Amino acid sequence: MYELKIKRIYDEYEESDGMRILVDGLWPRGISKEKAHLDLWDKEISPTTTLRKAFNHEIDKYEDFRKQYRQELAENPHTQDFLKMVFNHLEEQPVTLLYGAKDRMHNQVVVLKEYIMEEM
Structure with a gap:
């Protein structure tokens, strides 16, 4: 089995990335579709808009966000696919x-x- 990696979409594309999946609900600012080198953009696996806005990338809210997003993943009918x-x-x-x-x-x-990784 190969490696599962995470990477900012703004980081340089590398062939060793393998299959590249954008898992954000919103398209990242300032990046073209060509530069993104995407194989898939899966918006359905991203956090809900309500959760994303509540978190607002504030570190002190991260643990709560983490728990709520894991709950969303468990309840999301798309997760298993x-x-x-x-x-x-x-x-x-x-x-x-x-x-x-x-x-x-x-x-x-x-x-x-x-x-x-826990599901593997």
């Missing part, structure tokens, strides 16, 4: 989950990767 798709691709190549947030430690993709 997303997990199957990621697992299938990991059998053939690395998968890189992309996000737009500036904070590399406190964002939805960190939570999503953690959730995926």
Whole structure:
């Protein structure tokens, strides 16, 4: 099985990224579709607008956001299909989950990767 990675969409594209999936609900500012080198933009796996706005990338709200987003993932009917798709691709190549947030430690993709790894 190949590696599951996370990366800011603004970071340089590398062939070693494998399958690149944007998992933000909103398109990141200032990045063209060509420069993004996306294989998939999956908005359905991102946090709800209500949760995203409540978190507002404020570090002191991160733990609460983390718990609520994990709950959303557990209840999201799309999650199982997303997990199957990621697992299938990991059998053939690395998968890189992309996000737009500036904070590399406190964002939805960190939570999503953690959730995926627990499901493996």
